[in-house]
Structure formats: structure tokens, C-alpha cells
Amino acid sequence: MPPLSLIVSTLRSAGCVFAEDEAELLLQTATTTAELTAMVERRAAGLPLEHVLGWAHFCGLRVAVDPGVFVPRRRTEFLARQAIELARAAGGSERRAVVVDLCCGSGALGAAVAAAVPHLDLHAADIEAAAVRCARRNLAGLGGHVHEGDLFAPLPSDLMGRVDVLIANVPYVPSQDVELLPAEARVHEPRVALDGGCDGLEVMRRVITAAPSWLAPGGSLLVESSERQAPHAVDAFTGGGLRARLATCDELYATVVIGTR
Template identity: 50%
Template sequence: MAPSHPDRPTLVQRLRAAGCVYAEDEADLLIAAADSPTTLADLVDRRIAGRPLEHLLGWAEFCGRRVAVDPGVFVPRARTALLVAAAAAAAAVAGPAPAVLDLCCGSGAAALVLHDRLAPRWLAAADLDPAAVACARRNLAPLGVPVYQGDLFAPVPPRWRGRLDLVVANAPYVPSGAVQLMPPEARLYEAPMALDGGADGLAVLRRVAGAAAQWLAPGGHLAVETSAGQVDPLCAALVAAGLEPTVVSDEDLEATAVTARRPG
């Protein structure tokens, strides 16, 4: 359906009243996604009730790509573009055709973009959440990228231990006490394990840091997303794990990423 759909003004008004900041854009996307007036009415009602737009559409736009996103799966955020850019820049230092692992991959969005930017000799993704793994497999199967289910590095083939040039991890980093302060569409409709980072938000990231040095090749890099307020303790954990951290930030995206190199 075209944006000139006769119900569009009413839909925009309803979405705006429900708090949708980009009501006009959302109305156009919902109109385009609906194959009948009944379907459109259902989509709009569910959006007004708080369902994430991306779950209703079945996809999210990330770094210029449409990434399939199933209900319950973490929706890739615009700010994570900084993590992907920092990871790609770090991997370039290792030379052409790096070996890359996307941990806590969610929908596989980061792996999709890194596949295009790096032309890796080996690329894989992993997540603990079965729904995320199924979604990532749907996104990455056309590229021949395997997606493993399990806790962090546990399901990764052991032959890659000490041979990875890049590990990128958009691990959960929201402190447990702050999850309830997140927008309802995140805390109610995304998997808690994709959001909750423990008491100070760094529980999972500390585990990633502690294990990464064993999986990275000498000169390889770990790249993670975090918040500005968590940089100091995270960098301390990376240094304790034998890695050399560098902080990257982007005020426009309100994003912070840390890359950490394994010496040698």
C-alpha cells in the first residue's frame, strides 16, 4: 500500500498519541507491511499497545541492511553501528581475510555487516537464546555462516581457540536495577538475557574479557559495546585479562565501544 492510503492521517494521529516519535514513518511502514485493512488495523493496535515496530514488521534496518528480527529477539540499535565500525577497523589491522566470531549475536546483525565489510576467511556467530539462534540462522544461512547455541565461547569449535583475529560481542550491559527503567517495548518484549548485565551491568562482559585472550590470536582484537559510565571498570577488567583496551565514542549515536588487543 502507498503512503497515500486514506486511513494514513488517522493512523498517524493514533500513533503519535501513543507516544511514537516518528509516527509518520511508522504509519508508512505499517501500511506497506499490511496486505489487508484487517491486518493493518491489527498491526496498528499492537504497535499502540507497545509492541516493538521491528517485531511487527519482521525486520530492522541496521547499517543500511534489512535484518530479520523475530518476536522476542533483541532488536539491533542504531548505536551499535559504532561497535561494528570499531570492530571492522580493529580487524583491518590484522590484515585481510580475518577469522571473526560474533558473540551474543542476537539476530546476527553485526555478523551480516562484518561479512560485507571484512570478507573474512571464517565467520561464525553464537548466542545462548534459542530464539535468537533461530533468527540469526535465518539471516546468516544464505552466507554460509554457522550460528552456534550456547554460553559465550562454549559452543565454538575448539580448533579456533587462539586463532581468532576478531571477537565482537554486543553483550548485555544494563545493570539489573535499571532494566525496569528501560522503555516498555524493550523490557517487555525482548529477552531479559539480552538486556540484564548483572548488578553493575558488567557481569557478562567480564566473562567475555576473561575468556577472550584464550581465543584471540596474538594481535587479535575483542570489540564490545558498553556505556560511558562503565568504561573505567570494563577497561580494568580487560587489562586484568591481559588485553590492551582502547575506548571509542560517538556523541551523535550516544554510543561507546571498547576494542582490546591481545599483545604479541
């Protein structure tokens, strides 16, 4: 195997800020010298570290992340924590909480909730075929059902009016700002997972419009937004007939809007 110092030097020259940490992960993951060399070359060429490794850490889990699939962000762990609290409150000895993860990507959010709250009825959906394949691998051992299609369209109709926790990590980057994103996201993640339309809230509004029909009484919709967009998102929730509140985390620089039926 190449020495750690050589890998660190190669990654640092390529602009990797956390070259030492990344080098350690690559060394731990690769099983042969040839595999390690190829992984270092892909990372130095600009591929996201998670795509090179084939996995990402999320809420204490190792989540598979295939090339071309949206990489779960650390700040989104705050969204997962909010969903876990609500799922725990909704479930009990008499019933299984129903949780839906829309725009699921790798299925990281659904996996985090299912790992923390046993005996869920978990469904996830994404419009991207690569994401659906990845999510099925991540959720198979957790009893999750993954559907391919646009937002609510592929979900079983018998979920209508029964969803306790609806997680929708929708794209919320305004279209004109997508080109300003780091190349790791802009080049290697699907645009449909990033682009939220003119003001970044177009997909969110579609979810809000349909959500009341799917939520159980007292059920909640959770979305992540930027701090700047949050007041507009709250207005959209309220206009859609949901009782809205904000949850924020300074440590992760995360903002979550929660709307309850």
C-alpha cells in the first residue's frame, strides 16, 4: 500500500481540505493496492468522497451511497432527529407509526428513523432510478418499502390519511444558484436533487399542497430549508392548512420546518 503521507500529499494537492482524514478512510476501505490507487485518483479528480468510498456516515449508520446519488449531508441529521422524536411519539404498544420519506435519495433519513424507532411502517420514494436502487439496499434490512416515481405518485393509496411522519428533504437551492454550488455537488449529484426552482421552494410547495391528504390527524410534515427561506416556507405551510413551527440547530447550521395537520 502507498504510505499515508503520499496519499495525504496527493489529496491536499487536489484541494481536499481534510486530506488526512480522507486518506485514513480510503486506506481503511480499500482492500488492495490497485483499489486504493484508483480510489485516490477518483477523489483527486473531484468525485465526492462518499461516492469514492461507496458509503457515508449518517446518524451513526454507514449508509451506502452509489455514484450519481445525492450524498446525505451532516446538517440533515438534525432533520432526522426531529423525525425520530415524532415517530416515537406516534407509535406505541397498540400501533406502528407510519413514516414516509419523500425525495429519499440514498434512504438515509428513513434508515435513521427506522434504526432508532423499531416496528415502523416505513415507505420511501424518489424519482431517480439510481437513488431508488440505493435506498432499497439501505432499507431492505429495516423493513422499508421503496417506490420509484414523483413525490406521492408511487405511494400505495392506502397510506392516504394515515401518515404520522412525512419527511420530505426536497431540493431547495434556487435554480440560479445551482451553478454556484461546489463542483462535487454540481457535477456529480443529480440536478433534480438540488434544484428547487425559481425561489427554491417550488417542490416544497407541491409537497405542502398534497400533504394534508396523506397525513393522519396530528401527523406532521418535516422539511429542511435555508435560514433565509424559512419564513417563506412557514407561510407556505400555513397557507396549506398546516400548523407550522421552526426547529433550528446552530451547531449544524440546520433549519427544519414542521407542519402539523
